[in-house]
Amino acid sequence: MTNPPVSPPNQVQLHRAVASSFLGSVIEYYDFLLYATASAVVFGKVFFSSLDPLTATVASFGTFATGYLARPLGGVIFGHFGDRLGRKRMLILTMTLMGLASFLIGVLPTYEQIGVLAPIALVALRVLQGVAIGGEWGGAVLMSAEHATSRRGLWASFTNAGAPFGMVLSTGVLSGAAAVLGEEAFLSWGWRVPFLLSVLLLAVGLFVRLRVEETPVFEAASGRPGRMPLLEVFRHHPRTLLLGVGVGLAAFVAQGTLTTYLIAYGVRTGFTRQAVLNGLTLSSALAVVSIIGWSALSDRVGRRPVVLAGALLMAGFGFVLFPMVNTGSVAVLTIALVLGQAVIHPLMYGPLAAMYAELFPTRNRYTGASLGYQLAGLGAGLGPLLFAQLDASSGGGSTTTISVIIAGCCLLTVVCVLALRETSTDDLTSDTPAVPAATDA
Secondary structure: OEOOOOOOOOHHHHHHHHHHHHHHHHHHHHHHHHHHHHHHHOHHHHOOOOOOHHHHHHHHHHHHHHHHHHHHHHHHHHHHHHHHHOHHHHHHHHHHHHHHHHHHHHOOOOHHHHOOHHHHHHHHHHHHHHHHHHHHHHHHHHHHHOOOOOOHHHHHHHHHHHHHHHHHHHHHHHHHHHHHHOHHHHHHHHOHHHHHOHHHHHHHHHHHHOOOOOOHHHHHHOOOOOOOHHHHHHHHOHHHHHHHHHHHHHHHHHHHHHHHHHHHHHHHOOOOHHHHHHHHHHHHHHHHHHHHHHHHHHHHHOHHHHHHHHHHHHHHHHHHHHHHHOOOOHHHHHHHHHHHHHHHHHHHHOOHHHHHHHOOOHHHHHHHHHHHHHHHHHHHHHHHHHHHHHHHHOOOOOOHHHHHHHHHHHHHHHHHHHHOOOOOOOOOOEOOOOOOOOOOO
16 A cells, blocks of 8 residues: 655755755764764763773763663654654754753763762763664654655765764864863863854754755655554564664674774774874765765665675775774874775665665654664664773783674674665655565564
């Protein structure tokens, strides 16, 4: 069965939706990844100053991971109401929640000022960030994909491209503040400035987002929303959901390794913080173009071949990444980051936006896409924490186990991609989900 006819495409609204999704993603990930960078270079000293450096790094990554643990909850909450009330309303709420949580982190007292209450408050605000971004991604992707009538891979990818651009802003502002202020002033108060700037980004983002209309696909189906979208996903599409999680897992484990863990690892092996952040900023900027380019290619050749190529390449790259960092050369470190984050990772990550949107029908698409993506996203939060603990237990001796874990996640992604059929030509207005050859139920 199909939904009522969708109104003719409106190019102005499509472009507004894409711009809104990109800008919203930039803002959300600026805030979210700013925390990731700060957790690697600042929070261990500011909020866990009573611990030894390596243990403080593990504790800092632990608070970082809580944001990822909260993301599936955000996907379920905002997905439920997004499937019932509309995509746009939820996106206004997620953006506001993220901006306010980040601003409050910027004014949070340190451990020396209020003791144990400081890390507790930090964790609480990180959970709010996780809930917000858990609801943001799915709605932003659907705003673009459901406004588009063709080339969904291209248009939906702007949401994913906003993530590395947000990283460019966060690392750029954080490293700029560190370079201008110096170590002492930066650790004292300078690290707060990037978080406080979230309010300005929030104002710009809300201005753009309020001008975008609800998607025509949702409007056509709004007369018959699912009563309990989450239960419908579990009841009718459990296999699709599980395969979707597996498809995205390797991309997130690689993302967490390249954008979070490698910062702390690089600094500990002798690089200056500025050198690592410079390499990360460059690779993130290049990743914006790569994500859009590989996603546009997936409109031509399909989602599966592009994601498969990325997973296989990343499985091998995981074994050369750390030896490249261990050379001690800034140039080799930068090349490693560019290869990993700007070339290989976008192959896996870019097409995910359109693919997740294509896996579920309209009445539970926000919930299904968000939950699948955010469960896979746990890899980016738990990966750095696990790797830091492995590093601590081995005394910083070997990274082979980390490379094996990355390769294992990549092989799981390969298996799950092969189990799904191609979705790039599917009709989003249909109530028939893009499931594997065997039905879910």
